[in-house]
Structures are given as structure tokens and as C-alpha cells.
Amino acid sequence: MFEKILIANRGEIACRVIKTARRMGIKTVAVYSEADAHARHVRMADEAVLIGPAAAKESYLVIERIIEAAKSTGAQAIHPGYGFLSENEAFCHACDAAGIVFIGPPVSAIHAMGSKSEAKKLMEAAGVPLTPGYHGDDQDPALLASEAEVIGYPVLIKAAAGGGGKGMRLVERAEDFADALASCKREAASSFGDDHVLVEKYVLKPRHIEIQVFGDTHGNYAYLFERDCSVQRRHQKVLEEAPAPGMTPERRAAMGQAAVEAARAVGYVGAGTVEFIASPDGSFYFMEMNTRLQVEHPVTEMITGLDLVEWQLRVASGEPLPLNQSQLKIHGHALEARIYAEDPDKGFLPATGTLVHLSPPVEGLHVRVDTGVEEGDAISPHYDPMIAKLIVWDETREGALARMLQALAEYRVVGVANNIGFLSRLVACSAFSNADLDTGLIERERDELFPETRPVPDEVWTVAALAELLREAERATSDARRHVEPDSPWHARDGWRMNAAASRTLLFRHGETEQTVGVDYRPGGFRLTVDGRATEARGQMDARGQLRVDLDGRRMDATVVAASEKRHVFLAGHAWPLTRIDPLQHSGEGGGAEGGLVAPMPGKVIALLAEAGVTVAKGAPLLILEAMKMEHTITAPSAGLLKAHRFAVGDQVGDGEELVEFEVSAS
Known part of the structure; x- marks a missing residue:
């Protein structure tokens, strides 16, 4: 077995590999860009080597620097993770030339499966069904x-x-x-x-089902069952589960055997995934083979009780597969949700920023969190905006669904837009819960998944106000401790007045809605009034904003995180971003730059789709912005005149920069 390995990746997959290597007594070397100098994977590894600037093409994709980092640290093998260089033939060649073990398939297998068209020719010859x-x-x-x-x-x-x-x-x-x-x-x-x-x-109502395969250098092959990855948006997976709902033993065996034949056809070694499109009539077709570990591999681990990274390390060191096909069993059901810094209400645009508050659910037998970030870390525009993978397991699919809903309700993220609320609606929607799955599920269930914005419940305003008052009281107590007369009554924030109880108001905003909360001080608590309805409120709050609340004798838990003027209220499985308004500073509604459209994120202009001086209709495409390796089309918000483009093709733009000068047509 190896004594030291280098992980040629970053984020959660680098942390994931380090975790297994540490358990096996293997030392680890991380590589990092200038942007990742303080990243979690760098902190976790035994050693770390700087390999270049923030841009991946100048750091994580520079083969020579990674090979040199492995040589200089004495690493015997390199684990590529997924993405970056994990399926790069030249990188595999470079490892071989340097005498470093590539923890993955031989270069011949990467070459064979690197081109979808060439792979399909090979699969046709091997008798694997093709679309x-x-x-x-x-x-x-x-x-x-x-x-x-x-x-x-x-x-x-x-x-x-x-x-x-x-x-x-x-x-x-x-x-x-x-x-x-x-x-x-x-x-x-x-x-x-x-x-x-x-x-x-294009197969109508297709399901995306993939088979986890393994091969070793001794000619042994096995499949570790299937994963259903049908729930996607823009062909990117959102939820994955194992085993696939409705899979019969006969179909599982047929797909598993086809996957093994695909691996055998290219002399595959290590972990790989053979992806199929499955039709409602039971037929299935080879789509592609990913010659690496998959993002969603944890669901396979949860139902088999195996560590796939350990299997990778053992196979790469020359050992045979730890188990044969007859020894592999399925136990229970697992789901994985990808927690992303993105805004579902804005077309899932990636978000950037600092994780001001990050509190995942508690891990245990039923819940697992794979992440590459911690509270205080930044989600930058340079890399994939994944925050974590949330994985749950239970004996049945119904149990796993309940576990996932609970875990999502407990997840707290503040500082960047995120998809946790969307994922909760997705898991709870009738189509998913009833396993009516296909790759068009999100669009098909759009009305349920993207409901009209609902009013903020009175309880949310009340809890926000209570948290504000408790925070004020704690600050007063803290200030008093530092004072020469800590017991002076002038430090008190209990609303005492000589002739009458004190009253005041707190003002909050959510979207376009402003709400006043009336405050009357009571012994041991407060009387809080929202829209004429009064509530007797009291509670306790810790330093991280977690509250034990009592509203009119009803007990509940909540979290209120303060970040600048924002107050993020987490209550009953929902998140409500509010703004605390100081009446002395409040100057009414602000507005963005008039006459222009701004970049929703940092990126590069790659195409101008409308000419300056042309009148366009509402929704007309104006330009294409590339950000985080995805194209985003910027469209006209209404009918109007495109007066000028502010940037040319190839220009980099910052978040919020004005892209075009636009004049709305008179109605």
C-alpha cells in the first residue's frame, strides 16, 4: 500500500479522499491555487503545495506543476478526484513517465472512453445497447x-x-x-x-441510470449496483439515489452485466461509471462511461457499506477487488442532494460570497455531509459553487425521504444564495416522492417547485423581533461587564420607566414588504404586536443565533443570524431573509442603475446577439455571458431600444457591472 499520495483536486472531493487516506494510515499532499490558500482541503492535508494563480488553467490544470509537486514531496501516487485532470490522457501519461501511480484507469481506457463517438463504436462491437x-x-x-x-x-x-x-x-x-x-x-x-x-x-420521459463498476489488474470485474440520477436541470444532476426505484432484479442484472462488458472491452481498472438512458418500456441504451469516481458515489457507499476510495487505493496498489460479485449486497436506500451556492429563482445563477454562517445537520448513521468549505470560507467565481453534498440513508425509500427533508430543514447557510429551499420542495413534491422520475421532472413540476412568493407569516416577524431584543439585552450585559460600575441600573435594557411601561417599534423588510413590530416590555419577556395581533414572547438565544422560543405558551426552535443589516430567520423548515431597517437611516426604496442591465455574476462576454441601435421585444436575447463554465443568456426585460453594448466579446465583467445601455419603450 502507498505511504503518501497527492490529491490533484480541491474542495469536497479532496477532503473526501484525505479522510479515507488518513483512516488507512496514508499521508496526503494537497495542491492549491492562490485563491485556495486557506481552503479546507489545504488545512486537512499533511502537506500542501502552491501550484499557481486562481484560474484553474494556471493551477489545477497545469500538469507539470502537479507532477513536480508529487516529486518534491515524495508522493508515490496521485488521486485525481473528478473534474480537472481526472480524465486527461496527457496527465495519465505524465504520471506514468514520472514513475508515479495514477489512481485511475490506464491511459488506453481513458482514450477509448474520452470521445463519446469513439466509445459508442466500441460499445456497439461489445454488444452494449446504443441510442x-x-x-x-x-x-x-x-x-x-x-x-x-x-x-x-x-x-x-x-x-x-x-x-x-x-x-x-x-x-x-x-x-x-x-x-x-x-x-x-x-x-x-x-x-x-x-x-x-x-x-x-432523444428518448421521451427518459431516466438516467448509471452503474458503478470496478476492475482490477488481475482481470476481475464487478458492478456495485445502480444509481438513479434522473432529476436534473440543464443536464446537471440535482438529486441522486440508490438503488433506482422500480428496478427489477432482472433489469439490474442485465444493466450490470452490460456495464461490466463495457469495462471489460477497454481493459478497465479502478472505479468507473457506465451511464445509461432508460426508456419507460424497459429498454436501456449506453450513453457514456465516466473513467473516474462520480460526484454521487456516496449513495453507493451508503447502500453497500463500502468505501469506494479505499477500493480505488487498493486496486491502484495492485491488490485484487476486495469482494466478488456474489458477495455484494444492497441494504436500504440512500439519497444525495447537492447543496449549491446558486439562486433557483434567477435561473439557478451561481452565487459568490463569504459563508457568514454555516451550520449543517449533525452527522450520524443516517446523515452524512461531504463538504470542502467551513464557516468563514468564500465561494469564489473561479470554481464550481458547490457548498456540500448532503447524503441520507434509511431502511426504505420512504424513510430516506423523511430523513432528507429533516436534514434540509436543519441546514443553515447565510452569506450566499443557495438552493436548500428548492431542494426541500423537490424532495417533497408528489412526482419525486411517488418515484415518477424522468429527466424532465423539474420542468414538468415547475408550478409546484417554483410557487408564487407567499407572505411572511406573523411568527417570522415576531421571532425576528424577539431575536433583536434578546441580542440587544446580551450586548447591554456584555457592555456592563466591562464598565467600572457593572451593576448600575443605567445598563439595563428592560424597558423600565418611572410612570409607565416603555413601548417602541422595530421595522423589518422582506422583498417589497415592510412590517412594523410593536414592542411592549414585560417581566421576563415582551409583548410583540404584528398587524394588531399581540403575542406574549420570551426566549433564550445562544451566540450562534439559535433560539428556544415561547410564543403565547407554545414552544419552538428557531435560528436568527444577523449579517450586517440582514436578519436570516430559519423557522419550521423555511428560511426567510429579512432586513432590519433603522428609521434614522432609512431613506426609502433604492434603485439600480437606470437604463441598463447588469451582470448577475462575474464572467466573460462570449457573444453579442443584438446590434446597438435596434429595437427589441421583451425576452429578446441580447448577449451571452460565460460564468463558471456555463453559458447564461441575458435577455431584454421589456420591449425597448438597445442603445449600446458596454463590453466587447472576450471582455471580463464584474458582478453588478452594467452590460448594456437600454431604453424601455413607452407603453
Whole structure:
């Protein structure tokens, strides 16, 4: 077994690998960019080496620097994680040339599966079922459009070197094909350095089911069952589970055997995932093979009781597979939710910022949290905005659903927009809870998943006010302790007056709604009034904003986190971002820059879609912004005149910068 390994990655997967290596007595070396100097994976590793500036192409993707870091620290092997260089042939070659073990498949397997079109040819020869489509080398747009007509719409355009949903477009009409092809090729070239695409039949109501496979250097192969990854947005997975609901033993065996044959066909070694599109009629088709560990591997670990990273390390060191196929069993059901810094109400735009408050649910037998960040860390624009993976397990799917809802309700994130509320609605929605799964579930259930904004409950205003008053009292007590007369009555914040009880008001805002809360001081508590309804309130709060609340004799738990003027109220499984308004500073509604549209995040302008001086309709595409390796189309908010573009193609823009000068048409 290795004595020391280097992890050529960052974030939660680097932390995940370090955890297993430490348990096995293996020392670890982290690599980091300038932006990650204080990152969690750097803090966890035994050693860490700086490899370059923040941009991945100047650090995590520079093969020579990673190889040099391994040599200089005496690492015997490199674990690539996923993403970055994990499926890079040149990196695998460089490891071999340097005498360093690559913890993954041989370069021949990476090469064979690196191109979707070439992989499909191999799979066809191995007898693995394929989706009807065009996988040829001729990339003439007219030919691709002609092949799409032969296949029949809807079709899927996919980057041949792609993955992670990037470089993929669903096209439902012939007239949309050219624009979709151009966009797909642009994104493929940007993400993978290769704009080669293939065109396939789009299976209606498809399920995305993948099989975890392992091979060793002794010719042994096994599949560790399946994961259902059907719940996606923009072809990126949102929720994963194992085993797949409704999977029969016969179908599991057939798909598992097909996956093993795929691995055997390329002489695969280590952990890999064979992905299939499954049709409602029971048929399934090979989609691609990921020659690495998957983001969602924890659900497989939870139902098998195995550590897949340990298996990777043992296989890479020359050991045979720890178990054979007949020894592998499924126990219970597991779900994984990806906690992201993104705003679901703004098209899932990635968010950046500092994690002012981060409190995940308590881990144990039923709950696991894989993360690469801690409170105080920053979510930067340079890398994937994942905060954590939340994994739950129970004996049944129904039990796992309940565990997930509870764990999401306990998750507290302040400082960046996040998708926790959306995930809670998704897990609770009838389609998901009833296992009516397909890759279009989110769009199909849009009304349930994106409900109209509901009014803030009176209890939320009341709890926010109570927290404010308790915080004031704690500050007063703390100040008094530092005073020469700590017991002076002038330090008290109990509302005492000589002739009558004191009254005051607190003012909060949520969105466009402002709410006044009346405060009357009572012995041991307060009388708080919202819209004429009075509540006797008292409670206790700790330094992290966790409250034990008593409202009219009803006990409940809540959390209120103060960040500048913001007050984030977590109550009954929901999060309510409020603003505390100081009447002495309140100057009414603020506004953004008039006459322009601003960048929703830092990024690069990659295309201008409308000319300056042209009148456009509401929703017309104006430009494309690339951020975090994804394309985001900026559209006209209303009919109007596009007077000028503020940036040219290739320019970098900052969050909130004005992109265009726009004049709204008179109604």
C-alpha cells in the first residue's frame, strides 16, 4: 500500500479522499491555487503545495506543476478526484513517465472512453445497447442537420468530449437546430477544448441510470449496483439515489452485466461509471462511461457499506477487488442532494460570497455531509459553487425521504444564495416522492417547485423581533461587564420607566414588504404586536443565533443570524431573509442603475446577439455571458431600444457591472 499520495483536486472531493487516506494510515499532499490558500482541503492535508494563480488553467490544470509537486514531496501516487485532470490522457501519461501511480484507469481506457463517438463504436462491437444517432467525424453543420432529420426530432446534441451537462442541447424543432449547434460547439470548445459533437435520438420521459463498476489488474470485474440520477436541470444532476426505484432484479442484472462488458472491452481498472438512458418500456441504451469516481458515489457507499476510495487505493496498489460479485449486497436506500451556492429563482445563477454562517445537520448513521468549505470560507467565481453534498440513508425509500427533508430543514447557510429551499420542495413534491422520475421532472413540476412568493407569516416577524431584543439585552450585559460600575441600573435594557411601561417599534423588510413590530416590555419577556395581533414572547438565544422560543405558551426552535443589516430567520423548515431597517437611516426604496442591465455574476462576454441601435421585444436575447463554465443568456426585460453594448466579446465583467445601455419603450 502507498505511504503518501497527492490529491490533484480541491474542495469536497479532496477532503473526501484525505479522510479515507488518513483512516488507512496514508499521508496526503494537497495542491492549491492562490485563491485556495486557506481552503479546507489545504488545512486537512499533511502537506500542501502552491501550484499557481486562481484560474484553474494556471493551477489545477497545469500538469507539470502537479507532477513536480508529487516529486518534491515524495508522493508515490496521485488521486485525481473528478473534474480537472481526472480524465486527461496527457496527465495519465505524465504520471506514468514520472514513475508515479495514477489512481485511475490506464491511459488506453481513458482514450477509448474520452470521445463519446469513439466509445459508442466500441460499445456497439461489445454488444452494449446504443441510442440511435450519428457518431461520425464529419462535423459539417448541414450534414449534422440532415442526420437530425433522419433520426427524427426531438434530438440531443452532445459534445463528444463532454460531461457534467456542458456542451449539450435538446432540440425539438428543425428550425432551432443551427442555433443550438453553434451554442453547443461554443460551450464544448470552452469547456473541453474540442467542439466535436454527436447527435442522438432523444428518448421521451427518459431516466438516467448509471452503474458503478470496478476492475482490477488481475482481470476481475464487478458492478456495485445502480444509481438513479434522473432529476436534473440543464443536464446537471440535482438529486441522486440508490438503488433506482422500480428496478427489477432482472433489469439490474442485465444493466450490470452490460456495464461490466463495457469495462471489460477497454481493459478497465479502478472505479468507473457506465451511464445509461432508460426508456419507460424497459429498454436501456449506453450513453457514456465516466473513467473516474462520480460526484454521487456516496449513495453507493451508503447502500453497500463500502468505501469506494479505499477500493480505488487498493486496486491502484495492485491488490485484487476486495469482494466478488456474489458477495455484494444492497441494504436500504440512500439519497444525495447537492447543496449549491446558486439562486433557483434567477435561473439557478451561481452565487459568490463569504459563508457568514454555516451550520449543517449533525452527522450520524443516517446523515452524512461531504463538504470542502467551513464557516468563514468564500465561494469564489473561479470554481464550481458547490457548498456540500448532503447524503441520507434509511431502511426504505420512504424513510430516506423523511430523513432528507429533516436534514434540509436543519441546514443553515447565510452569506450566499443557495438552493436548500428548492431542494426541500423537490424532495417533497408528489412526482419525486411517488418515484415518477424522468429527466424532465423539474420542468414538468415547475408550478409546484417554483410557487408564487407567499407572505411572511406573523411568527417570522415576531421571532425576528424577539431575536433583536434578546441580542440587544446580551450586548447591554456584555457592555456592563466591562464598565467600572457593572451593576448600575443605567445598563439595563428592560424597558423600565418611572410612570409607565416603555413601548417602541422595530421595522423589518422582506422583498417589497415592510412590517412594523410593536414592542411592549414585560417581566421576563415582551409583548410583540404584528398587524394588531399581540403575542406574549420570551426566549433564550445562544451566540450562534439559535433560539428556544415561547410564543403565547407554545414552544419552538428557531435560528436568527444577523449579517450586517440582514436578519436570516430559519423557522419550521423555511428560511426567510429579512432586513432590519433603522428609521434614522432609512431613506426609502433604492434603485439600480437606470437604463441598463447588469451582470448577475462575474464572467466573460462570449457573444453579442443584438446590434446597438435596434429595437427589441421583451425576452429578446441580447448577449451571452460565460460564468463558471456555463453559458447564461441575458435577455431584454421589456420591449425597448438597445442603445449600446458596454463590453466587447472576450471582455471580463464584474458582478453588478452594467452590460448594456437600454431604453424601455413607452407603453
